[in-house]
Each structure stands twice: as C-alpha cells, then as structure tokens.
Amino acid sequence: MRPTRSLTALAAVAALAVTTACGSTGSSGGKNSDGTFTPPKQSAPKKLGKTEGKVNLIAWAGYAEDGSNDPKTDWVTPFEKKTGCQVNTKTAGTSDEMVNLMKTGEYDAVSASGDASLRLIASGDAAPVNTDLVPNYKNIFDSLKQRKWNSVGGVSYGIPHGRGAxxxxxxxxxxxxxxxxxxxxxxxxxxxxxxxxxxxxxxxxxxxxxxxxxxxxxxxxxxxxxxxxxxxxxxxxxxxxxxxxxxxxxxxxxxxxxxxxxxxxxxxxxxxxxxxxxxxxxxxxxxxxxxxxxxGWSDTWMVSSKAKNPNCAYKWLDWIVSPKTNAQVAEYFGEAPANELSCKETAEKSHCTTYHAADEDYWKRVHFWTTPIPQxxxxxxxxxxxxxxxxxxxxxxxxx
Structure with missing residues (x-):
C-alpha cells in the first residue's frame, strides 16, 4: 500500500459518521421477530434486461476513480468499455448528503456506510438486491453477508464493498x-x-x-x-x-x-x-x-428504488466487487476488500495481512457502524x- 494514495481518499472517510437525524421509519409498519423494523414493501428484480448506456452513482472519494485524479488509478474506464454503461459519479462528503441525494431519485446506486444504510432502507429509498444477479457476490466474505447494516428480515439490500476497524x-x-x-x-x-x-x-x-x-x-x-x-x-x-x-x-x-x-x-x-x-x-x-x-465501518453498494438505470447499476455492483477491481479500491482507499479473491490481486502483497482481510477472529471483535434507531x-x-x-x-x- 502507498499511504499517500490512500490519503487522497481519507477526507471522505473522515465524514462517514458525521450525520444528522435518523430517517423516519413511519412507513415501516412495525417490527420483525428479531426486533428490527419492517421496510416498505418492495421487490428485487428476478432478471436483468438490456443495459441503459449509463449509470449515476453517489460514492465516497476514491470509490469510483476514472483516472482524472491519477491516470494510473482508473477502474471506471474499463467498466465503461466492457459494459457500455457510462459512469457519472457524484462524490459525497457525508452520509447525510448521500441520504438526501438518494431521495431525489436522480441516482441509481450509492456506496452507503452503516450509519446511512438503515435510513435508506427504512425510507424506501434503497431497494432489495437480488444477489443472484451479482455473480461476484459468491466470493464476498461470509461475515459481511446478511448483516444488520445491509440486510433486514433476511433480505439483502446491498453488496458489501470493504471494511475497517x-x-x-x-x-x-x-x-x-x-x-x-x-x-x-x-x-x-x-x-x-x-x-x-x-x-x-x-x-x-x-x-x-x-x-x-x-x-x-x-x-x-x-x-x-x-x-x-x-x-x-x-x-x-x-x-x-x-x-x-x-x-x-x-x-x-x-x-x-x-x-x-x-x-x-x-x-x-x-x-x-x-x-x-x-x-x-x-x-x-x-x-x-x-x-x-x-x-468499525463497512460500506455497502445499494440500488435506488427509483433507479432509472437499474441494469447498469447491477453491472456496476458486480464490477466494483470483482477480485481485481475490489483489490484496487481497497489499496487506494486503505481498507480490507470484501471479495476474498481480491487478496491475490493486490499490488502490495501484504495488504490483506495488514488490514486483516481474512482474519475472521479479528472481525468478530469489531462492531460495525449501524444507524441507531428507536427499534x-x-x-x-x-x-x-x-x-x-x-x-x-x-x-x-x-x-x-
């Protein structure tokens, strides 16, 4: 890892938990048996259709690099060439900003942190995600799947991206x-x-x-x-x-x-x-x-319930957690990758050891940021x- 490269993204991380009031759960309809709320009724797509030609993202700085900050740091351009989906990224400075931007319906996906994800789920701004439509999901560390900051009532609302303590x-x-x-x-x-x-x-x-x-x-x-x-x-x-x-x-x-x-x-x-x-x-x-x-913190890529480009959004979710891309992001940002195969793809071979990527005993001791709610x-x-x-x-x- 090059620390100076990670520092270009750290300013965004500093704002991950600086948020205001928790979003209303007035439409939640009550509690589940596990004590969590019941989100507005929505369904995930059963299959993907033709890609729309573009995707609009909300992301932390360093999560959707296109070479404009550093010509050597670019995982957006290869995605665009592969899928035909042009990426438009709005870099957010806080979780609160992400929540407000998602409410506009102008964005297709967001890299939400745990202090924002439940708000997006409770308000109905984030849709359930069909993980079967994200092939690389199968290689995400099991300890990041079906967690209380990215899932409710056994339903997944996003794809894990990375984590840190x-x-x-x-x-x-x-x-x-x-x-x-x-x-x-x-x-x-x-x-x-x-x-x-x-x-x-x-x-x-x-x-x-x-x-x-x-x-x-x-x-x-x-x-x-x-x-x-x-x-x-x-x-x-x-x-x-x-x-x-x-x-x-x-x-x-x-x-x-x-x-x-x-x-x-x-x-x-x-x-x-x-x-x-x-x-x-x-x-x-x-x-x-x-x-x-x-x-600690764990980020999740979530799809907007109002997404105008859902097929490209799903393509992005799969791309950003693919082994090589997830490795690039993890090194640039300074975090443990979510995809276990990424550890073979990092430029710095000791990166996953330094960030305890596969050390499950380590992560069992970390309580990841979750939005405090009345339930x-x-x-x-x-x-x-x-x-x-x-x-x-x-x-x-x-x-x-």
Whole structure:
C-alpha cells in the first residue's frame, strides 16, 4: 500500500459518521421477530434486461476513480468499455448528503456506510438486491453477508464493498506501558490529560458504549448501537468525564498525524491507514485493537428504488466487487476488500495481512457502524432505544 494514495481518499472517510437525524421509519409498519423494523414493501428484480448506456452513482472519494485524479488509478474506464454503461459519479462528503441525494431519485446506486444504510432502507429509498444477479457476490466474505447494516428480515439490500476497524493509537516513547484497553482513554485521572484525542462524531458514543458493555455488565448493553435511555445516559456520562482529558477531537486525518508526530497527541482513536502513514513519516506510533474490541465501518453498494438505470447499476455492483477491481479500491482507499479473491490481486502483497482481510477472529471483535434507531436492533422486543437524532444532540453537550 502507498499511504499517500490512500490519503487522497481519507477526507471522505473522515465524514462517514458525521450525520444528522435518523430517517423516519413511519412507513415501516412495525417490527420483525428479531426486533428490527419492517421496510416498505418492495421487490428485487428476478432478471436483468438490456443495459441503459449509463449509470449515476453517489460514492465516497476514491470509490469510483476514472483516472482524472491519477491516470494510473482508473477502474471506471474499463467498466465503461466492457459494459457500455457510462459512469457519472457524484462524490459525497457525508452520509447525510448521500441520504438526501438518494431521495431525489436522480441516482441509481450509492456506496452507503452503516450509519446511512438503515435510513435508506427504512425510507424506501434503497431497494432489495437480488444477489443472484451479482455473480461476484459468491466470493464476498461470509461475515459481511446478511448483516444488520445491509440486510433486514433476511433480505439483502446491498453488496458489501470493504471494511475497517477503529483502533487505539499511541506514542511508543510517551505511553508506557503499552495500552491494551480503551480504559486508557476513558480513565478519569489520566496522566495523559490534554494529550488524548477522540473521533469527532456522534457515532463515537458507541465507542463509550462498547467499553461499558465490557466493563459494566450490569448495564446490560448487548450492542453499542442499541442503547436504551439508561444505557445511553451512562455512555454520555463517560464521554463527558473523558472530555476533561481530551486535547483535541479529530476528523481531519492530517491534523491527527501532525499531532502524533509533534507529541501534542499521544493516545487516541485512529484507523489502520492513518497509523501506517504516521509510521511512514517516522512517527513512533503503534496501533492496536484493544481487548474490548472496537467499533468499525463497512460500506455497502445499494440500488435506488427509483433507479432509472437499474441494469447498469447491477453491472456496476458486480464490477466494483470483482477480485481485481475490489483489490484496487481497497489499496487506494486503505481498507480490507470484501471479495476474498481480491487478496491475490493486490499490488502490495501484504495488504490483506495488514488490514486483516481474512482474519475472521479479528472481525468478530469489531462492531460495525449501524444507524441507531428507536427499534432496538439487539433483539429486545419490549424496549425503546435512543435514535441517532438524540445522539447528535448529546454530542454537542458532550463537547461543551
């Protein structure tokens, strides 16, 4: 992996969880037996027809490269030549922007993150996907299929694209002994006060919830994204306590790298690609997956229920997760590919090892971003959970 190449896409990743209120589930019609909502009734196509000649995409920067940013980075042009579908891409900066763009009906597919996908499903803006019409789906890692951020009630609403974990990074020369727990950033009287950094997003509340899930079992937290009021209040209280020790909340990857290089930050959350880049720039840092596990992100290509070019959209879904293309995207963006065959196609042969692509024990410890909704997605049938709109409000109070 070339860190500088991944950094061209990181600005978009920084915005993955910076969203506003969760979309309405007023048309959902109730709960399924597993505690999730029932989406508006829609059906997936049973077969594909003639391609329409174009496809309109909403994507994170780095997901639909056509050579305009780097002539050597282009997986759109080969797709266009192969299918005759001309690609028009709208690069989105936030999940909220993606949701709003999908509501216009002007786009055929979107690379939604877990903090947007349930909103798209609940509102009826994303359609069920017939995975049989996506041949490369068969080689997607099983652990990414039928997950709560890309499926509801056993119905798939998209094709997994890639994944990554939120890690704990520390300065090896400043933080001793080496930390192995999120407790190092949440302890009340930290000796690293003022030099701790945290991710600047409401979804970071889930990180506190995850820590409490492991250290305060009496709270009964089973899922860091499914919090009843008592559980939510406990996570918010922990973050308000942490606030006194935080020197900076980061969303700009360059600022985080700079802070760790200078020593202004010595401990906090990060992504693997940021740690790699900081190390390449001679910062004495290390990143670990703490013993409590971590939160993380997994993106899904979803088809609009109003798609004007559904056949080209399906062709794109299959192309973007094909072994070679998925490998190219994963390296460029800095993530683990979704297609297990992609690991044989990466230019940097150690990429999948670095990003733990096939390490299922590793991913079992990662709780991927999922939109918090009133229905408790942890299986509770007689509880009401705090929706993301309240997370946004709480985050403002946490930061003061």
């Amino acid at each position: 939120n890690l704990l990074m520390y300065r090896k020369d400043k933080v001793k002994p080496a930390p192995d727990s999120w407790g190092s950033v949440f302890e009340k009287d930290s000796k690293y006060k003022g030099k701790i950094t945290a991710y600047d997003s409401p979804i970071y509340i889930a990180d506190a919830a995850l820590y409490l899930m492991k250290t305060k079992p009496e709270l009964g937290i089973k899922d860091p994204y499914a919090l009843d009021q008592k559980q939510f209040d406990a996570a918010v209280a922990l973050l308000k306590q942490q606030n006194a020790n935080v020197g900076e909340y980061w969303s700009d990857y360059l600022k985080e790298i700079s802070a760790f290089k200078s020593g202004d930050s010595v401990l906090g959350t990060t992504w693997q690609v940021i740690a790699n880049t900081a190390q390449a720039e001679k910062a004495p840092v290390e990143a670990v997956l703490p013993k409590e596990g971590s939160t 408790c997605v942890d299986g509770r049938k007689n509880a009401k959970c705090v929706p993301y709109a309240k997370w946004v409000q709480a985050w403002t109070s946490i930061k003061g």
